[in-house]
Amino acid sequence: MSLHRIFQEDAYGEQPVAENFWHRSLSPQALGAPLSDEQSCEVAVVGGGYTGLSAALKLAQQGVDVAVLDAQHIGWGASGRNGGFCCLGGTIADDADLIDRYGEADARRYFYAERAAIDLVAELLEQNSIDADVVSKGETVLAHKARRVDQLKDTAADIQKRYGISCTFHGKDELAELGMTASGLSSGLTIPIGFALHPYKYARGLAEAVKVKGGRFYEQTSVLGITPAADGQYVLKARTGQLRAQKVLLATNGYSSENMPEWLAGRYLPVQSNILMSRVLSEEELKRQGWFSNQMAYDTRTLLHYFRLLPDRRMLFGMRGSVSATPHARKRMRIATRRDFERMFPEWAKVETPDFWSGLACLTHKLVPFAGAVPNTQGLYAAFGYHGNGIAMATYSGQLVAAEMLGAATKMSYPSFMKQAPTEFPFRTMRRHLLALSYTWFELKDRLL
Numbered sequence: 124m125s126l127h128r129i130f131q132e133d134a135y136g137e138q139p140v141a142e143n144f145w146h147r148s149l150s151p152q153a154l155g156a157p158l159s160d161e162q163s164c165e166v167a168v169v170g171g172g173y174t175g176l177s178a179a180l181k182l183a184q185q186g187v188d189v190a191v192l193d194a195q196h197i198g199w200g201a202s203g204r205n206g207g208f209c210c211l212g213g214t215i216a217d218d219a220d221l222i223d224r225y226g227e228a229d230a231r232r233y234f235y236a237e238r239a240a241i242d243l244v245a246e247l248l249e250q251n252s253i254d255a256d257v258v259s260k261g262e263t264v265l266a267h268k269a270r271r272v273d274q275l276k277d278t279a280a281d282i283q284k285r286y287g288i289s290c291t292f293h294g295k296d297e298l299a300e301l302g303m304t305a306s307g308l309s310s311g312l313t314i315p316i317g318f319a320l321h322p323y324k325y326a327r328g329l330a331e332a333v334k335v336k337g338g339r340f341y342e343q344t345s346v347l348g349i350t351p352a353a354d355g356q357y358v359l360k361a362r363t364g365q366l367r368a369q370k371v372l373l374a375t376n377g378y379s380s381e382n383m384p385e386w387l388a389g390r391y392l393p394v395q396s397n398i399l400m401s402r403v404l405s406e407e408e409l410k411r412q413g414w415f416s417n418q419m420a421y422d423t424r425t426l427l428h429y430f431r432l433l434p435d436r437r438m439l440f441g442m443r444g445s446v447s448a449t450p451h452a453r454k455r456m457r458i459a460t461r462r463d464f465e466r467m468f469p470e471w472a473k474v475e476t477p478d479f480w481s482g483l484a485c486l487t488h489k490l491v492p493f494a495g496a497v498p499n500t501q502g503l504y505a506a507f508g509y510h511g512n513g514i515a516m517a518t519y520s521g522q523l524v525a526a527e528m529l530g531a532a533t534k535m536s537y538p539s540f541m542k543q544a545p546t547e548f549p550f551r552t553m554r555r556h557l558l559a560l561s562y563t564w565f566e567l568k569d570r571l572l
Contacts (some may be wrong), residue, residue: 177247179525202513247329247518347361373497440468443562444459495543
């Protein structure tokens with residue numbers, strides 16, 4: 124029995140994460156041994172990222188016997204690789220599409236959920252005493268060309284309409300005063316919601332909280348199949364053992380497989396994101412470039428760049444655009460990321476960037492998250508598709524599904540479209556390759572418009 128995945132096998136191995144600064148900066152102990160023999164639990168959670176950990180925590184707090192399984196170790200996937208942006212998002216559909224497709228009331232529920240998701244992360248950090256190196260007051264979007272200033276103004280109007288929040292516009296001179304000087308930037312807009320954190324410390328902190336509440340972990344345990352049993356339970360099969368559970372949550376997001384279970388086939392699209400990290404920068408180097416703000420920021424490109432200065436003065440620089448996970452493709456992406464880093468921050472052209480890693484985010488066909496019961500099943504649930512904004516929305520979705528599993532009423536905003544099973548992508552077996560065509564167009568658009 125093997126897993127069928129749409130990226131090359133290298134994407135799910137150690138190489139993409141071998142030079143991950145987050146992992147290198149934190150060396151936690153194992154949380155659990157591999158699954159062995161036959162075990163049982165009330166709820167099995169497949170995937171040890173934010174979705175699974177958030178759900179497991181809520182379940183464990185209610186006295187549920189919950190077990191979390193991960194093919195590698197807890198926080199190994201996107202939850203331990205991302206840029207640490209806890210911000211608004213979870214969908215890349217625009218407001219008009221959401222309203223036309225689902226109605227204004229449900230769209231409003233989603234907008235409220237986006238804000239509530241950020242608050243939930245803040246609450247979990249505080250309640251569980253998780254020190255995750257929190258910095259940044261909101262996020263700043265930066266116009267990478269002068270002609271994109273109108274786009275920022277439209278964004279400000281959308282934020283005001285969607286959340287009732289006023290944004291702050293910054294001209295080029297003010298950006299310099301704020302310590303956000305980079306080549307080509309003409310203006311900026313600060314959205315006063317969200318914060319940045321150390322994503323791996325957050326994931327591991329959630330896991331420790333789950334363990335305190337009695338949750339179990341099976342690391343180095345790849346679930347190869349989920350089979351309904353005659354007694355109404357599920358049997359999760361791994362190479363080293365099996366686990367019987369009354370209910371199951373699929374929380375694998377971009378690391379999902381086409382056949383685990385087969386319902387997932389074609390309903391998710393992994394997209395690769397890449398991060399370069401500089402060495403510690405001196406105060407003189409920061410001053411020379413003119414970037415000394417801890418604000419998390421991204422630019423107006425469709426294939427956006429996202430970047431922020433860490434508390435220890437390393438610069439994180441991320442970008443998307445690759446659809447291949449081979450060693451050769453990773454090498455080319457590292458060169459491209461370094462090239463764009465130097466273009467934006469020319470004064471750091473000779474600064475070493477020793478860390479580079481990649482991971483998989485996840486899209487759905489309708490560009491909205493899913494969090495709910497798998498149709499035509501009893502006791503099988505899933506949550507995935509956060510479109511590159513998983514810290515907040517994955518945390519939130521995990522708790523939404525946990526409430527559904529408990530059969531408990533929830534005061535959390537829960538748009539009905541998040542419960543609708545994602546439709547399959549057209550040409551599903553070719554969807555990763557078709558993404559390459561989109562990226563070519565996006566890159567051309569970013570250069571010309």
